[in-house]
Amino acid sequence: MRFGKKWKLSSRFIEPFEVLEKVGKVAYRLALPPSLSNVHDVFYVSLLRKFVPDPSHVLNYEPIEVEQDLTYEEKPMKFFDRKEKELRNKKISLVKVVWRSSNIEEMTWEREDEIRSKYPEFFG
Secondary structure (H helix, E strand, O other): OOOOOOOOOOOOOOOOOOOOEEEEOOOEEEEHHHHHOOOOOEHHHHHHHOOOOOOHHHOOOOOOOOOOOOOOOOOOEEEEEEEEEEEOEEEEEEEEEEEEEHHHOEEEEEEEHHHHHHHHHHOO
């Protein structure tokens, strides 16, 4: 297993890491996160790839409003879709919710009755 994944499905390279020092002529010591503590931190130069930054991968930053007790509640931004799920003996109404701090790709299906009771202002 390579970095917690099976060989066939694992990616060849993982995220960029800072080079701490050059060890010998052909090896480098990297600053690895604690999640990779079981991996040796010195790598041969042929296993490394130069990091080329891409300006299109800049993330939009929005400040998070934290409550006095240091909790945070995510609020829905809008509803995208609606459907009914049929179980054995009842139907459940679902809505596709875009959350305030999430991207459109991170929408979730939630029960309409729960969302309606928590956020009645979105239903008018």
